[in-house]
Amino acid sequence: MNKNIGKYLDYLRDDDWRRDACYASHICWNRFYVLQSFYLFFLWILLTYSALLFVEVYQTAEHDAGIGTLAAQYFGRPGRIVATTVLMIFLYALLSAYVTGGGAILASTLPDFAAPDLKMKGSILAFTILFSVFRSNWYKLCGCLKSFLICCDDCGLIYRAWIDDSRN
Numbered sequence: 001m002n003k004n005i006g007k008y009l010d011y012l013r014d015d016d017w018r019r020d021a022c023y024a025s026h027i028c029w030n031r032f033y034v035l036q037s038f039y040l041f042f043l044w045i046l047l048t049y050s051a052l053l054f055v056e057v058y059q060t061a062e063h064d065a066g067i068g069t070l071a072a073q074y075f076g077r078p079g080r081i082v083a084t085t086v087l088m089i090f091l092y093a094l095l096s097a098y099v100t101g102g103g104a105i106l107a108s109t110l111p112d113f114a115a116p117d118l119k120m121k122g123s124i125l126a127f128t129i130l131f132s133v134f135r136s137n138w139y140k141l142c143g144c145l146k147s148f149l150i151c152c153d154d155c156g157l158i159y160r161a162w163i164d165d166s167r168n
Contacts, residue, residue, distance in 0.1 A: 058070075
């Protein structure tokens with residue numbers, strides 16, 4: 001029995017094979033992270049450069065010019081079509097990511113009322129309806145809030161002026 005335990009302990013102590021495998025995996029992971037870091041740095045440089053190009057172009061453009069207008073100005077009608085198409089695809093992808101993420105957050109807070117797939121689809125639909133109603137009524141809410149704050153500010157000015165007059 002002691003010989004078996006001793007062999008097992010020797011096996012645990014002799015970790016050359018594990019160290020070699022771990023070293024090889026660290027080299028692979030380190031290469032992956034280094035390549036990923038270079039890729040992210042390259043993307044950051046590319047996005048910064050394109051932002052600076054937009055700043056340069058917008059300096060000479062009209063104040064209400066958009067991406068489509070600038071593309072038409074510099075690249076003609078085909079450039080405008082390509083720029084508008086790319087922008088629409090980008091905005092669709094952004095919208096679908098936000099709706100899916102918001103639906104997933106809503107689904108995680110709701111109790112289990114249906115199958116997981118149906119719950120997820122229902123949550124996405126509820127999220128979309130809830131925030132589209134909120135978004136469509138946002139301007140009305142902002143207008144009411146602005147009027148209320150202006151009214152409070154006016155009343156505050158009147159109140160402060162009345163206090164200042166009564167102290168004299």
